[in-house]
Amino acid sequence: MGAHAYISFLSDYGWTGGYVAACEATIACITPTTRVLHISHEITLGDVRDGGAVLARVAPLGPAAIHLAVVDPGVGSDRGALAVHVARGDYFVGPDNGLLRPAIEALGGVEDAWLLDARTVRAQAHLTPVEPSHTFHGRDVFAPAAALLATGLPPAVLGRALSATALRAAPEPLAEVGPGFARAEVREIDRFGNVALALGLEQLCLRDSHELRLVVEEEDEQEWRSRVVRTFSDLKPGELGILQDSWGRASLALNGASAAELLGARLGSVVRISLEFSADRPA
Amino acid sequence: MGAHAYISFLSDYGWTGGYVAACEATIACITPTTRVLHISHEITLGDVRDGGAVLARVAPLGPAAIHLAVVDPGVGSDRGALAVHVARGDYFVGPDNGLLRPAIEALGGVEDAWLLDARTVRAQAHLTPVEPSHTFHGRDVFAPAAALLATGLPPAVLGRALSATALRAAPEPLAEVGPGFARAEVREIDRFGNVALALGLEQLCLRDSHELRLVVEEEDEQEWRSRVVRTFSDLKPGELGILQDSWGRASLALNGASAAELLGARLGSVVRISLEFSADRPA
Amino acid sequence: MGAHAYISFLSDYGWTGGYVAACEATIACITPTTRVLHISHEITLGDVRDGGAVLARVAPLGPAAIHLAVVDPGVGSDRGALAVHVARGDYFVGPDNGLLRPAIEALGGVEDAWLLDARTVRAQAHLTPVEPSHTFHGRDVFAPAAALLATGLPPAVLGRALSATALRAAPEPLAEVGPGFARAEVREIDRFGNVALALGLEQLCLRDSHELRLVVEEEDEQEWRSRVVRTFSDLKPGELGILQDSWGRASLALNGASAAELLGARLGSVVRISLEFSADRPA
Numbered sequence: 001m002g003a004h005a006y007i008s009f010l011s012d013y014g015w016t017g018g019y020v021a022a023c024e025a026t027i028a029c030i031t032p033t034t035r036v037l038h039i040s041h042e043i044t045l046g047d048v049r050d051g052g053a054v055l056a057r058v059a060p061l062g063p064a065a066i067h068l069a070v071v072d073p074g075v076g077s078d079r080g081a082l083a084v085h086v087a088r089g090d091y092f093v094g095p096d097n098g099l100l101r102p103a104i105e106a107l108g109g110v111e112d113a114w115l116l117d118a119r120t121v122r123a124q125a126h127l128t129p130v131e132p133s134h135t136f137h138g139r140d141v142f143a144p145a146a147a148l149l150a151t152g153l154p155p156a157v158l159g160r161a162l163s164a165t166a167l168r169a170a171p172e173p174l175a176e177v178g179p180g181f182a183r184a185e186v187r188e189i190d191r192f193g194n195v196a197l198a199l200g201l202e203q204l205c206l207r208d209s210h211e212l213r214l215v216v217e218e219e220d221e222q223e224w225r226s227r228v229v230r231t232f233s234d235l236k237p238g239e240l241g242i243l244q245d246s247w248g249r250a251s252l253a254l255n256g257a258s259a260a261e262l263l264g265a266r267l268g269s270v271v272r273i274s275l276e277f278s279a280d281r282p283a
Numbered sequence: 284m285g286a287h288a289y290i291s292f293l294s295d296y297g298w299t300g301g302y303v304a305a306c307e308a309t310i311a312c313i314t315p316t317t318r319v320l321h322i323s324h325e326i327t328l329g330d331v332r333d334g335g336a337v338l339a340r341v342a343p344l345g346p347a348a349i350h351l352a353v354v355d356p357g358v359g360s361d362r363g364a365l366a367v368h369v370a371r372g373d374y375f376v377g378p379d380n381g382l383l384r385p386a387i388e389a390l391g392g393v394e395d396a397w398l399l400d401a402r403t404v405r406a407q408a409h410l411t412p413v414e415p416s417h418t419f420h421g422r423d424v425f426a427p428a429a430a431l432l433a434t435g436l437p438p439a440v441l442g443r444a445l446s447a448t449a450l451r452a453a454p455e456p457l458a459e460v461g462p463g464f465a466r467a468e469v470r471e472i473d474r475f476g477n478v479a480l481a482l483g484l485e486q487l488c489l490r491d492s493h494e495l496r497l498v499v500e501e502e503d504e505q506e507w508r509s510r511v512v513r514t515f516s517d518l519k520p521g522e523l524g525i526l527q528d529s530w531g532r533a534s535l536a537l538n539g540a541s542a543a544e545l546l547g548a549r550l551g552s553v554v555r556i557s558l559e560f561s562a563d564r565p566a
Numbered sequence: 567m568g569a570h571a572y573i574s575f576l577s578d579y580g581w582t583g584g585y586v587a588a589c590e591a592t593i594a595c596i597t598p599t600t601r602v603l604h605i606s607h608e609i610t611l612g613d614v615r616d617g618g619a620v621l622a623r624v625a626p627l628g629p630a631a632i633h634l635a636v637v638d639p640g641v642g643s644d645r646g647a648l649a650v651h652v653a654r655g656d657y658f659v660g661p662d663n664g665l666l667r668p669a670i671e672a673l674g675g676v677e678d679a680w681l682l683d684a685r686t687v688r689a690q691a692h693l694t695p696v697e698p699s700h701t702f703h704g705r706d707v708f709a710p711a712a713a714l715l716a717t718g719l720p721p722a723v724l725g726r727a728l729s730a731t732a733l734r735a736a737p738e739p740l741a742e743v744g745p746g747f748a749r750a751e752v753r754e755i756d757r758f759g760n761v762a763l764a765l766g767l768e769q770l771c772l773r774d775s776h777e778l779r780l781v782v783e784e785e786d787e788q789e790w791r792s793r794v795v796r797t798f799s800d801l802k803p804g805e806l807g808i809l810q811d812s813w814g815r816a817s818l819a820l821n822g823a824s825a826a827e828l829l830g831a832r833l834g835s836v837v838r839i840s841l842e843f844s845a846d847r848p849a
Contacts, residue, residue, distance in 0.1 A: 021574070029627065032571050054300060075797060075798065243417070516642060528701055
């Protein structure tokens with residue numbers, strides 16, 4: 001048994017069909033006493049940036065762990081399979097498509113990286129056939145690799161070393177700030193309908209007194225008024241606020257209702273924010 | 284390590300976005316070997332009564348535990364944060380908005396209660412910054428407090444004692460029974476579409492032979508016929524039954540189909556039940 | 567404590583309402599240190615074949631365990647309650663309605679079987695009242711039975727022996743293969759919208775060069791063209807492929823989009839596949 005608290009697990013599999021459990025059962029065969037902490041299996045389908053953001057926010061909150069993450073639209077193609085070691089001691093296991101990058105950076109960057117060889121992983125885990133399926137590398141490659149690392153197996157046994165600079169990155173979301181305005185992509189809509197932008201609230205240099213105008217581009221371009229608040233209950237019914245969410249981002253919110261529904265905003269929509277004309281402009 | 288079997292965890296966060304895992308990872312940092320039992324994270328958004336009812340039905344079935352419950356529409360406002368000890372030895376941790384009350388009562392009532400100080404909780408857990416966010420006290424206050432209690436830390440270290448009578452209650456659901464009729468609020472619609480009322484079946488004083496008429500108020504007031512049955516398979520296809528559900532309540536049900544869909548009933552709808560005219564009236 | 571790695575748990579309860587947790591808390595009261603591995607609680611409502619297929623694919627991947635499975639449209643009727651021992655050492659606990667059969671067969675068939683007596687199970691688990699509810703045998707009978715087996719209690723204490731041949735089977739899904747055509751039922755639509763048929767791809771005797779025509783029967787009978795591919799990324803945008811899914815079945819798929827939505831296919835739909843006329847017919 002290695003020195004890791006648990007295997008965390010994130011995917012876009014959902015809980016129907018037993019795909020998550022197929023991975024967890026495979027892990028239990030290899031390392032029966034290792035706990036699995038489920039981060040989320042409701043990542044937007046195939047959305048590497050959504051998965052990467054969620055992994056990056058959760059991994060640093062827990063103890064050093066092995067993080068298994070599978071959002072893998074390129075499964076079965078020639079995209080690489082990674083194991084990455086970071087300074088804190090965590091390992092990340094998943095496809096080389098940018099998914100792991102934000103969390104790796106949040107934990108201090110790549111210390112060592114390996115390109116996993118699927119057949120070697122399966123042979124080390126005594127899985128048959130040695131050839132993985134073309135459609136489910138979570139079960140066939142990534143979960144076994146994570147489990148083997150949890151037993152303390154050195155990652156070099158499972159593949160060849162890779163330069164940190166060779167890791168793929170996901171495209172950056174749109175976020176631009178100019179004098180008196182900003183444009184940013186919607187990066188999350190949570191269960192409450194809060195609309196989080198790819199922008200820290202502090203980047204907007206706003207003061208509480210500021211009135212804002214908002215437009216969701218590519219919609220009907222309706223203009224909405226908003227103001228900066230601290231929390232949901234600072235808002236009157238129906239009033240649209242902008243607040244710093246629990247990850248530091250600018251987030252559009254209503255009190256007890258869905259801002260996403262009001263605005264017609266979707267993941268990937270672009271929101272344009274501008275200051276109301278007033279004597280009181282930001283410094 | 285304290286004497287509690289696990290930390291149970293209930294919220295309205297859903298599994299998207301990693302909010303549940305952010306709390307679980309925070310707990311694992313403080314008390315790595317404590318198991319977390321997930322009750323539900325699909326509580327109706329901000330519905331303190333729904334969350335309270337689910338917590339009250341599950342907590343007594345398990346061993347003495349620490350129960351972390353967060354349905355918290357007032358997050359970031361001045362609503363209090365609670366830790367409550369009950370006679371059986373369980374602790375409850377969550378917002379002071381009525382959420383914890385039904386479960387506390389189901390386990391014998393308040394033994395001791397404390398108003399948690401968020402900054403003290405965070406300092407004791409070595410979390411920085413010491414100031415919590417305004418929008419996510421599950422991660423920033425309640426999960427750390429529950430984890431600290433699981434390590435055996437006395438709750439008095441985390442805040443000041445509170446009188447049991449000071450705890451807030453959630454409003455009671457509508458439930459009235461008169462001669463030959465009853466009116467009650469719909470308190471749950473489960474995945475199968477069963478419609479559970481805020482009323483024990485025994486309060487209706489029905490016999491198996493009774494024919495009933497039902498109306499969902501504020502709908503089109505269509506009248507439905509129903510009869511008391513023991514279980515789903517006692518019903519013919521399309522026949523609407525009323526049965527005692529697994530928590531003792533009167534529940535409207537179909538066999539293999541959704542009564543909620545048939546009736547157009549929603550959470551909070553009021554159902555009026557009356558006896559068919561017949562010689563056979565209840566005593 | 568017995569020799570089993572964990573209790574696996576599958577149901578159609580969903581996560582709202584705390585039904586899953588009610589079972590897990592009940593288990594924890596009887597055997598506090600036994601881990602529970604959740605397979606899925608999103609089985610199609612009352613669909614014994616869906617539940618059976620998911621259980622059969624996950625159980626063999628993990629170590630010998632106790633498998634608690636509850637998809638139970640006949641709850642409260644006179645359908646039997648089973649405990650089944652298989653050669654590998656696993657126990658299966660659930661209703662006698664065909665749900666457990668595919669997994670039992672995947673693990674080598676029945677070694678011993680018992681018909682559980684609900685009152686005996688509850689008495690052995692010190693649960694009151696000794697009479698179970700009529701609507702929730704997951705909590706009242708099956709979870710306690712699984713937990714008691716996890717403690718090492720011999721199943722013969724909980725009921726009477728049953729002949730292996732007495733176990734009920736679920737109806738087989740439609741699957742027929744003829745010269746140049748096949749018809750098969752849709753048995754799964756996963757979160758990605760892939761449409762898995764009740765047919766192994768190898769039963770179709772296809773070669774990569776084959777062009778296929780597909781019709782979803784009982785729909786508008788529109789004809790679709792398709793070809794055999796290895797994985798999703800082999801497909802051009804909008805191109806419909808047929809591939810071997812991760813459980814060996816023939817599955818209809820798009821690259822990054824939902825084949826089910828395109829085709830209007832639902833669980834239980836029948837898909838007719840025929841070869842395009844060409845000189846290159848299968849052997």
